[in-house]
Amino acid sequence: MSGRPELSPLTPRAAQIASAARELLEEEGRDALTMRALADRLGIRAPSLYKHFPDKAAVEAALIEQGLAEMGAVLHAALEGTAPSEAADGTGAIGAVLRAYRAAALARPRLYRLTTSGPLARERLAPGLEEWSGTPFFLAAGEPYLAQALWSFAHGMVILELDGRYPDGSDLDRTWAEGARAFAARRT
Amino acid sequence: MSGRPELSPLTPRAAQIASAARELLEEEGRDALTMRALADRLGIRAPSLYKHFPDKAAVEAALIEQGLAEMGAVLHAALEGTAPSEAADGTGAIGAVLRAYRAAALARPRLYRLTTSGPLARERLAPGLEEWSGTPFFLAAGEPYLAQALWSFAHGMVILELDGRYPDGSDLDRTWAEGARAFAARRT
DNA sequence: AACAGTAGGCTAACAGCGTTAGCTTCGCAA
DNA sequence: TTGCGAAGCTAACGCTGTTAGCCTACTGTT
Helix, strand or coil: CCCCCCCCCCCHHHHHHHHHHHHHHHHHCHHHCCHHHHHHHHCCCHHHHHHCCCCHHHHHHHHHHHHHHHHHHHHHHHHHHHCCCCCCCCCHHHHHHHHHHHHHHHHCHHHHHHHHCCCCCHHHCCCCHHHHHHHHHHHHHCCHHHHHHHHHHHHHHHHHHHCCCCCCCCCHHHHHHHHHHHHHCCCC | CCCCCCCCCCCHHHHHHHHHHHHHHHHHCHHHCCHHHHHHHHCCCHHHHHHCCCCHHHHHHHHHHHHHHHHHHHHHHHHHHHCCCCCCCCCHHHHHHHHHHHHHHHHCHHHHHHHHCCCCCHHHCCCCHHHHHHHHHHHHHCCHHHHHHHHHHHHHHHHHHHCCCCCCCCCHHHHHHHHHHHHHCCCC
16 A cells, blocks of 8 residues: 655645635636635635635645545555456456546546646645655556556546547547557566 | 648638747747737737637637647658558557657647647537547557557657656656557557 | 734735727728 | 728726735733
8 A cells, every 4th residue: 555645734724725625626617716716615805815825826736636645545446456356357457547547537527637737836745645646557567667658548548538539429448448458468 | 641621711810810829839838828918929909819810719729720730740741651661669650650749749849738738629620620630540550449549648648748747767768669569569 | 911923814906817899090992 | 982891909897816904803921
């Protein structure tokens, strides 16, 4: 399992704000996450938020930490769960990680996009968190280059699906399975 | 080769504006592409732009069409070029398409991100253009599911590289090669 | 008990954003 | 000559993130 790094500490009030921000993001999308709308949801005025976070990017960073932590937890759990059985479809740990990744991303699509899109302000994130959330890919692939390629495939699949880039009627289950077989065949 | 669909027609003035928009995007980034900055570059005021485009999204759509058209041209050319020799590294057409894709994206990173990130307003694009730009993946993979998986891998690799998501010192050449081998091995 | 400091609200305001309304000015065609 | 459309303009609106400065209430100290 290997312990998850601690998230950046938040004051109780800041945690409430982050929680409201997450609700707002997941219910209404990234564009709706404005400082005024967030303040409204808390019954205060926008400038008061700046007593708790230095700027909007810091609020987003708190959500990104949640996104990384939850994705990491899901992936680590998926690896634990399927280690004994060693897979239903012959793709083993690689298939398990891919299925878990897709399910977790589609369950929280807007948080996923916030977490993974655009340049990442690493200095705002808890150290080690990003790496920890990615290690299941390494564990599943057994080798860092295949692991990075596998992660890239998974992210590409998810983000293109979320953005509606695939033609209508695409059988994405089958595309995922095809990718899983391609990568699993290279596992040593 | 198969002829490229025509891009949406623009009046001469609109084409000038789109050209200036592209310069602005590539030189200063997406955030710098504002209607006022674009107008400045043309020596006019922002509201005058609305005589030529209905809104900012229409300007962006013109750039997205350029991005799709240029990417498609590069990929089609790459397939033509390597069909006879059949590859230096054993990955054949798949390796050729991947190398061309990466090179084209990294040569115009901000246009690539604009073209491929976020929901796509298909009704604003020339019909068939998006499909045409993607067909080289199908031609290289020989099969639609592998083709979609291959495209997803390529996009994931590029966008994660552009966003600086890989750890410092990652040997991305090797990661690309690993992915190319995985997909090439499944080509029938 | 009086005082100081701090946490956490508030209003007013600024610059920048996309966008609209309404006006003017120029060149061409009937 | 008249009319009209193309293409510019200014002023303004509502939205955004953010800052400055003020006020109130609680908390701990002397």
